Amino acid sequence: MNSISFRKSDRTRLGTLHRLRNLCCTQLPLLTIAPSIFDYLNFLIPHDAYGMALTYPNGEPYILYYKNLNPQSMRYVQENTELFLNLKTESHIRWLNCPKLPKVGNLLRPDDPYFHSLTYQMIVRQSGLHHTLDLRLERNHIPAGGITLYRRMSHPFQLQDHHLLEQAGVYIEYALNNQMEDGDDVIESDQALLIVNSQNDLVMMTDAAKDLLNLFPIHYEFWEPYKALPKSCYQVINELKYGQQIPKLSLTIPNGILTLRAEWLSSQNTTDTNIALYLKRSLPRSLIILKKLEALDLSPRECQVAFSLITGMNKSEILQKLSISPAVFKDCVKSVYQSLNVHSVSELITFASQWTTPKNNTFLS
Template sequence: MKPPPSTSAAERQRLWHKLDLLCRLGLGLAPIAAEVCAVLRGLVGADAAALFWLDEQGLPAGFHHEDSPASVRNLFLNEFHLFTGPGETNILALARPEGPRVGRLLSPGASYFRSNSHNLLMRPNGHHYTLDLRVEVPSPTGPVTRAVAALFRTRSPVSGFSAAEASTLERASGSLQRAFLLQNSSWPGGAYGASGHVLLDGASLRPLSADSEALQLLRSAHVRGLGLYGAGAAMLPKDLLALLGLQPGENRILPVPQGLLDMRTSPMNAIAQQNPAPTATHLLLTLQLQRPYQIDMVRRIANMPLTSLQREIAMLAGLGHARAESLALTGVSNAALKKHLGTILDVVHASDWEDLGRSLRGKL
């Protein structure tokens, strides 16, 4: 494999700004994980990237990996205990506030190459060089690790990562922190995508059947215990609702890679031939993926021939801020805003501030 292509200064500046815009959306890290991985890979120059995020108690909550085979994903999700023993350099180990925040796997010890983490996860992925970053977020009791980012390269002729590249990845920590510090309390609007259904027994809550769309949504959610790549409906775990954090009759929005998974449970009458009791019910779990419009808006704005400040202004319009608010939020004068806005309107082909916002939200 050829070495990663070099990135121009202008492209690097665009990527840094795109990373910052994504992490300031208030969506958390999961919905923007795919875009963030692509940005980090481009900034440093790597063959693949992965993100692992943790909850407020420091426990693994989800992940996105760009090129991991289905068998490896299943193993990681279903047999996580294999990677938690002594000598295992797993996500929990990398999340501990010990040692440097970046580059702990640049020169791993001999025990690493004997571990399950290396032999069952890294090697099957073809990863021979790893650059890792611990993302810490301030809290009243001290810094708390909320994410681990990892970049990967294959064996020669591509070399390992340099100290300069480690420094570049560490610089991304500030933006990644904001993905946790600036989370909104309400979920945003966006386009709804695929929807699927799982039928559960009303008494035991055991899954009885599921359509192909539901299986795909559950696979891509990357919930621990739900490694379902290649599996059919018969392989759904008996405690599916518990794994999803649901109780009968509850609804929940779960941040997942690529968006938000809308999960709803509702009772339905049992099929008479299967259960003639008139009061018996089955439970229907409905799953639907929502793609927040802000993610696609960032991608679109980041590719526009605008300066960083002009992209900031465009984002404010797209997010629904009033024109007057943008003066305080960007710190520019009214005259400067008018000048920059003229350029933005020409690029987007909009007539005024309100039309700019509608165009950015609608042309996705």
Template sequence: MPVRQRLWQELDMLCRLGVGLAPIAPDVCALLRALVGADAAALFWMDGNGQSAGFHHENSPTSVRNLFLNEPHLFTGAGETNISALAQPDGPRTGRLLAPGAQYFRSNSYNLLVRANGHHHTLDLRVEALGRTRAVVGLFRPPGPGFSDAQAALLERAGASLARAFLPGAAAPGSTAAQATGHVLLDADGQRPALADATALQLLQNAHLPGLGLYGASTADLPADLLHRLRLQPDGQRHIPVPDGVLHAQAHPLHPVAGGALQWLVTLQLQRLPQIEVVRRVLQLPLTPLQREIAVTAGLGHARTDCSALIGIGNALLKKQLRTILEVAGASDWEDLAAHLQGKNTTHSMHSAYTQSESSY
């Protein structure tokens, strides 16, 4: 039970950050799979028109991912239960595919996606926030025992936390960290991709954006309308939520040499969100549920004087719990703890995070 309690708290802490589900998608999928009981999990987030804007699947073959991203027409029409259909608010939030009809098992959605991934059973959840569908969750199992009503109830319970990811959350403590930067050179004739470095191809591949199934791709495989697919205007920029962060895309004009034509350079940069890293660092520490809440409050930049009101505890209890937190983290005071959790202080080691037993949870 303590392990399951920790997983529920981890899910809630990540979602309370209010950064959407895309940047925390790998964490969310792993947590839902463990909490509900599944062999694999997938998460699809929606754009303002209710269409799938990106996804994360834990173990999907690259051929299936490319098919899903590049050939959406295969999964529309009569008998196709696609992500857009599951996002419609005209049925139960959870379990539309618990007991599908025979037509579903003849569909492309099942045979080219679900079955091709080695799955048979699907448990789905529609995540709603601010009056519209924001995401669809899919949990999967191979042929054999399917999902139970009890498991559907667990996924329904998780929906409350997932919806919080789309509400205003904690501000980022410090600047966003850039993890990788790549470039795509566009030619002057129609702004078609002319050259892309390996990092840019990797960033586009990992973004899982519609129309950009790029596994094993080279520059020649990039779509001619790359700017359009990125929804990027010439001389503009955009922040695109993707698994594990935000993809910052910007198009710069390159001044031509004498007699040359104007070219464009698209710079792609994966940025990690510091508030997510704070939660992950806290979860590495062997703390109690209450102690984790206190530590996260420090890591997200709140003052100690505000902590009691934010968490709903008295000053005496805060002081007692903080003493243990500081000892575990190897920090001297509240400000030093915040620096540790924000990755600003690397000279001290959070030694206890790796030496104390799991029983502390």
């Protein structure tokens, strides 16, 4: 990954970019770390709303994640995806599919013909926004999606914002190209329940279940319009009805993994059979550790060294991965030990274990 080059006086911005780099090196799925990525981006480039689309090479989205955009507009986009993939009227689709064009730009702006596009009218203006800044994402030099930051009318993006997003994009693309969908330990977090009848009508939903379902980004392969629940919920329910024993489905969501599991609540021979759908959110252990370390009074480099030690890397592996000298490593370890009042790697790991102790909750056991 490229190094960062900013004025030495700009310590806060430099530190934020370093922390973004640390986050993007965890090999967690991009969608999992997306909320933290946008937290860092908001510090670097303040904005009022954002959106991230992960797409197939032809520009068709399979994930849509956004915040503070008009919900009715986004529902219309979800239901009419083909309208927003029109190469003749939607110049951003041409941009997303052309690696030769700059990766960062202002595609949605009033002085551009794109101002009259359906995307601008339906998303930007309907959300009370005006200015946008776009970043194209590529996976191994093949178009893979994009990120858009939005601002209200009185605060246009400046050239410096372009440079910052371009630098941040290097790290975000690294995360996209090096993510591992499986393999990270997860810690059980929130659990909830909803109930449907044999006709798939919603009978009961707890507030906790609503909160978990609101974490869903738009998974297009699991999304169905005009339904009370995401399509993934009905998929698990129908698998149970068609004979599969306790079907389960796990989906990557922002900040973690959501697992769905269906069970019969009563005998299948009764006329009032209901089905319970259990939802469980799990958080990646490595993400919890990284966020806890960043809350301490440690530099980004010290966080990175501590994180590497806690997650099982030895000294030689850390020196090679972080490209640091033994002296820098020694100074970082000393500072970490002093901050946490520990005296060895084993004590450091024991100290960190308190951050990832699962809740004593048997709701889904």
